[in-house]
Structure formats: structure tokens, C-alpha cells
Amino acid sequence: MRIHVDMDLCQSHGQCAFAAPEVFSFDGDDNLVHAETAGESLRDALERAAAACPVRAIRIDGPAHEAATGEPVA
Amino acid sequence: MSPRFDGPGIVVVGASLAGLRTCTALRRLGYDGRLTVIGDEPHPPYDRPPLSKEFLAGRADGADLSLPGAGLGITWQLGRRATGLDLTARTVEIDDGALFPFGGLVIATGSAARPWPAPAPPAGVHTLRGLDDARSLRAALRRDGRLLVIGAGFIGSEVTATARGAGVEVTLVEPEPQPLRRAVGAAAGEFLAALHRRAGVDLRTSTKVLSLDRVREHTGARLSDGTDVTATAAVVALGSAPSTDWLTGSGLDTTEGVLCDRHARALLRDGTPATDVVAAGDVARWPHPWADTPGITLGHWSHATEQAEIAARSLLFPETPADYRPVPSFWSDQYDVKLRSVGFPALADSVDVRENDPDTRRLDVAYYRHGRLIGALTGNRVARIAAYRSRLATDLEGEAGATAAAGR
Ligand SMILES: Cc1cc2nc3c(=O)[nH]c(=O)nc-3n(C[C@H](O)[C@H](O)[C@H](O)COP(=O)(O)OP(=O)(O)OC[C@H]3O[C@@H](n4cnc5c(N)ncnc54)[C@H](O)[C@@H]3O)c2cc1C
Numbered sequence: 418m419r420i421h422v423d424m425d426l427c428q429s430h431g432q433c434a435f436a437a438p439e440v441f442s443f444d445g446d447d448n449l450v451h452a453e454t455a456g457e458s459l460r461d462a463l464e465r466a467a468a469a470c471p472v473r474a475i476r477i478d479g480p481a482h483e484a485a486t487g488e489p490v491a
Numbered sequence: 492m493s494p495r496f497d498g499p500g501i502v503v504v505g506a507s508l509a510g511l512r513t514c515t516a517l518r519r520l521g522y523d524g525r526l527t528v529i530g531d532e533p534h535p536p537y538d539r540p541p542l543s544k545e546f547l548a549g550r551a552d553g554a555d556l557s558l559p560g561a562g563l564g565i566t567w568q569l570g571r572r573a574t575g576l577d578l579t580a581r582t583v584e585i586d587d588g589a590l591f592p593f594g595g596l597v598i599a600t601g602s603a604a605r606p607w608p609a610p611a612p613p614a615g616v617h618t619l620r621g622l623d624d625a626r627s628l629r630a631a632l633r634r635d636g637r638l639l640v641i642g643a644g645f646i647g648s649e650v651t652a653t654a655r656g657a658g659v660e661v662t663l664v665e666p667e668p669q670p671l672r673r674a675v676g677a678a679a680g681e682f683l684a685a686l687h688r689r690a691g692v693d694l695r696t697s698t699k700v701l702s703l704d705r706v707r708e709h710t711g712a713r714l715s716d717g718t719d720v721t722a723t724a725a726v727v728a729l730g731s732a733p734s735t736d737w738l739t740g741s742g743l744d745t746t747e748g749v750l751c752d753r754h755a756r757a758l759l760r761d762g763t764p765a766t767d768v769v770a771a772g773d774v775a776r777w778p779h780p781w782a783d784t785p786g787i788t789l790g791h792w793s794h795a796t797e798q799a800e801i802a803a804r805s806l807l808f809p810e811t812p813a814d815y816r817p818v819p820s821f822w823s824d825q826y827d828v829k830l831r832s833v834g835f836p837a838l839a840d841s842v843d844v845r846e847n848d849p850d851t852r853r854l855d856v857a858y859y860r861h862g863r864l865i866g867a868l869t870g871n872r873v874a875r876i877a878a879y880r881s882r883l884a885t886d887l888e889g890e891a892g893a894t895a896a897a898g899r
């Protein structure tokens with residue numbers, strides 16, 4: 418799976434690091450750092466991280482996920 | 492699936508974060524029956540946190556706040572207010588007299604801003620909870636004016652910071668000796684007070700507003716320190732109260748919120764769960780293993796999203812409901828400081844102030860109860876909050892394991 422974070426949106430809320438600490442962490446200036454890719458075993462944690470992000474900055478690409486992303490806004 | 496909900500299906504009351512996230516979870520968990528959402532605001536669901544921040548500052552508009560709700564097969568009933576619940580007939584009553592039958596019910600009516608105590612305030616005094624409130628407050632802010640903010644809780648503090656950022660003079664009045672003292676304690680409160688003072692806010696702590704009046708275009712306030720303040724706009728920010736009036740007489744326990752069990756099922760006054768009725772978000776009062784009371788309420792964004800998930804599971808799979816035992820977390824942005832909190836700072840009996848420096852804008856406070864970590868608050872220290880959070884989560888899981896092993 419590929420992990421995209423829109424860094425213009427990200428406000429260092431930290432919720433993603435709570436849900437998937439294997440993938441998301443912070444540098445000394447509170448900027449988010451994250452892995453670019455992750456294995457299937459982390460799918461659940463990554464989906465939780467994406468849902469927990471208050472500014473919806475996280476997007477996960479990968480075969481099994483496509484149906485759930487790109488949902489239009491109400 | 493869920494033939495229990497054939498026919499009228501599931502009705503959600505409250506068209507906001509908790510209600511929408513419950514719908515998302517219901518669909519993800521396989522519910523494909525009817526889903527009706529009733530909301531009293533005319534707007535489709537939107538996000539509230541920016542209202543006191545980017546939206547008030549003019550950096551975001553209504554469209555930027557919208558929450559994704561399309562594609563879920565929801566029948567929206569917007570601009571309609573629930574006024575009654577009949578658990579025997581299994582119907583929700585609406586303000587125009589219409590009755591909505593339900594198989595399953597989700598209570599997600601959130602909370603409302605506490606009004607100025609009687610008598611009603613004069614015209615021109617605002618509260619801030621919804622988009623319409625934020626629009627009218629934004630229109631009332633004047634760069635050449637003065638804003639009076641009554642109450643230095645989260646919303647009062649954020650409104651103050653945003654208005655100052657826009658060049659408005661602000662007087663912030665708070666009865667406690669520090670802003671947010673009851674939520675985060677004196678030391679962190681002093682840090683927040685320093686932020687306001689350095690930004691040029693006229694902060695009056697240990698002070699009450701005794702009365703409000705309106706003289707032509709201005710709001711006048713008499714303060715307990717004997718002075719008067721004249722403002723071009725005023726905001727009452729005295730906290731919020733769960734929106735449960737529509738549930739009066741329904742048989743549910745609605746003292747200070749809809750009392751739930753740990754599976755987010757709403758409880759009747761006799762303490763048993765009502766059939767197929769769940770609650771989530773600001774409106775719910777629920778038990779947490781670290782709180783001594785039968786129920787707590789939390790007005791935090793992540794709580795609404797996490798409890799919604801549990802509520803959806805309990806509704807669809809009543810035989811195997813999930814437990815709701817979160818490590819609570821919230822954020823607040825004030826000036827250039829990102830405040831992040833985990834756990835329950837308000838329940839602490841001692842604090843360890845590891846960093847408190849208004850110059851570098853950094854704060855790091857650990858909260859303890861009976862010698863054990865129970866929460867943390869940081870300012871511009873997100874990496875540390877993540878570390879606190881994982882310690883708290885480990886403790887909580889450990890306890891859950893111990894409780895299960897002891898057969899309780
Ligand atoms: C200005 C502001 C700033 C905030 N900032 C932050 C922040 O920085 N960080 C954070 O963690 N949290 C913040 N919050 C809190 C967060 O927004 C709430 O916790 C969250 O909105 C709760 O969602 P909810 O769905 O439970 O309730 P709400 O969002 O309150 O939604 C309830 C909905 O139900 C409707 N309703 C009520 N009664 C009825 C009825 N009888 N019939 C039909 N509809 C009804 C209401 O009008 C509302 O639309 C902020 C809140 C506000 C107001």
C-alpha cells in the first residue's frame with residue numbers, strides 16, 4: 418500500500434501516530450514524518466489512522482482499498 | 492443482513508459528526524437497510540472545530556467544513572427537530588408533528604452552548620456552537636472594535652486568540668484564577684494566561700461578569716472587579732450542555748447526558764439497556780474505567796468518531812458488542828501554539844510540569860492520580876504527546892486483560 422499525506426492540510430494533530438505508530442511519527446519541530454509504503458498487515462491500522470485524521474489529510478492507495486476512497490463530499 | 496431492522500430501518504437523530512460516523516460504520520459493517528438522518532440544522536453535516544479558528548479568521552468558508560456523507564444511501568431530513576421519543580411505539584416525533592418509526596435508533600444530538608443565565612442577554616450577545624452562530628459572530632468582529640469574551644474555556648480561549656490574530660481588541664473575563672483551570676490545572680492555565688497577555692489581551696481572571704446591557708450599538712458589561720467594559724461585540728462561552736430535551740419522558744436516563752453502558756447502548760432509568768437504541772458523541776454519558784462516576788461526558792472530536800464506531804457495532808451485533816474504553820484525546824489551537832491532550836488531566840491529583848516556557852511556546856505537563864499517569868497536555872510538542880498516549884493505551888489494555896482474567 419502507498420501512503421499519501423497532504424502536508425498542506427496536515428496540522429500535526431497526531432491522531433495518525435496514535436492509530437499507526439509504525440508508520441507515522443514526528444520530528445523535533447512537530448512535523449509529521451511517515452513511511453511511503455506499508456505491508457498489508459498494517460491495513461487496519463492505516464484505515465483507522467485515515468479515519469482518525471481530523472483534516473482528512475491521509476490517503477491510502479492499494480488494490481483492496483479503492484472502493485472506500487475518493488468519496489465525494491455531501 | 493439484520494432482518495431486525497427490516498421495514499423502517501435505522502433512524503439517526505443529529506446530523507453531525509457522531510451521527511454521520513455512525514452511518515459510515517453501519518454501512519462498512521454491512522448494514523444495507525434504510526438509513527434516515529434527522530437534523531435540526533438546515534446544513535448538511537459539517538465540522539465544528541474550525542468554527543472558532545480558521546472559519547472565524549476568514550481563512551475557511553462553509554464549503555471547506557463539509558463532512559463527507561455522500562454515497563452512504565442516507566435519507567436526509569434536515570431542518571427538522573426531534574421533539575419526542577416513544578420507545579413503546581418505536582417512533583421519533585418531529586416539531587411539525589410527523590412521526591418517524593424506527594427499528595434501531597441512534598441518538599447523536601450533541602450538545603448546545605450554555606446560554607447566559609436569565610434574564611436573557613441583550614441583542615448583540617453571541618454564543619458559538621454552529622455554522623450560523625459563527626457566521627454572525629464573524630460579521631460582528633470589527634478591527635476597530637472591542638470583543639468581550641465571557642469564559643476562558645476552550646471556545647472562549649480560541650475565539651480570543653482568533654480575534655486577536657485578526658487585530659481585534661479583546662477583553663477576556665474568567666471567574667477562575669487561570670484559563671481552563673478545571674480542565675488542565677493551574678500550571679498549564681498560567682501558560683495559557685501568558686499567551687493571552689503577550690498577545691495584548693485584556694485578561695481578567697478571578698473576575699465575573701455581573702450584568703450585561705446594550706447602549707445603542709454597544710454591549711456594556713459590569714464586572715465584579717468594579718470596572719465596566721464597553722464592547723462592539725460579546726460572546727458568552729460558558730461551556731455546553733447535552734441536547735436531551737427531546738428525550739424527556741422517554742424512559743431513558745438523561746441526567747447530564749444520555750446514560751449509556753460501555754457498549755454505547757442507551758440505558759433506561761432502571762439501568763437496563765433500551766432495545767436497539769445507542770448513543771454517541773457529546774450527548775452521551777458513559778462509564779470509563781478510570782473515572783469514579785457512573786458516567787462522564789466528553790466534548791471532543793475524536794470521542795464522537797470513536798464512540799460512533801462502537802455504537803454501530805452494538806446495534807448490528809448485539810450478541811457480541813464491543814467495549815468502549817478509549818484514551819481520550821483533544822486538540823486546541825491558540826495563537827501559534829498547538830495544544831494536544833491525552834487521557835484525563837482533569838482527574839489528576841498531582842502534576843509534573845516538565846516544560847513551561849511561553850517564550851519558546853512549549854509546554855509539557857504530565858498528570859498523575861494515585862501516583863499513576865492519567866493524562867498529559869503539551870504545547871508544540873506533538874512527538875511527546877504520542878509517547879504519552881501509547882503509555883496510557885498500554886496501561887488501559889493491561890487493565891482490560893487483568894479484568895478479563897479475573898472473570899469480571
Ligand atoms: C466552536 C467549536 C470548536 C471546537 N473545537 C474543537 C477542537 O479544537 N478539538 C476537539 O477535539 N473538539 C472541538 N470541538 C468539539 C467537537 O466539535 C464536538 O465534540 C463534536 O462536534 C461532537 O459531535 P456530535 O455529533 O456528538 O455533536 P454535534 O456536533 O453537536 O452535533 C449534534 C447535532 O444534532 C443537532 N440536534 C440537536 N438536537 C436536535 C434535535 N432535537 N433534533 C434534531 N437535531 C438535533 C444539532 O443541531 C447538531 O447539528 C469544538 C466544538 C465547537 C462548537
Ligand code: SF4
Nearest residue numbers: 427428430431433470
Ligand atoms: S492525523 Fe492528520 S493532521 Fe494529524 S498528524 Fe496525522 S495526518 Fe497530520
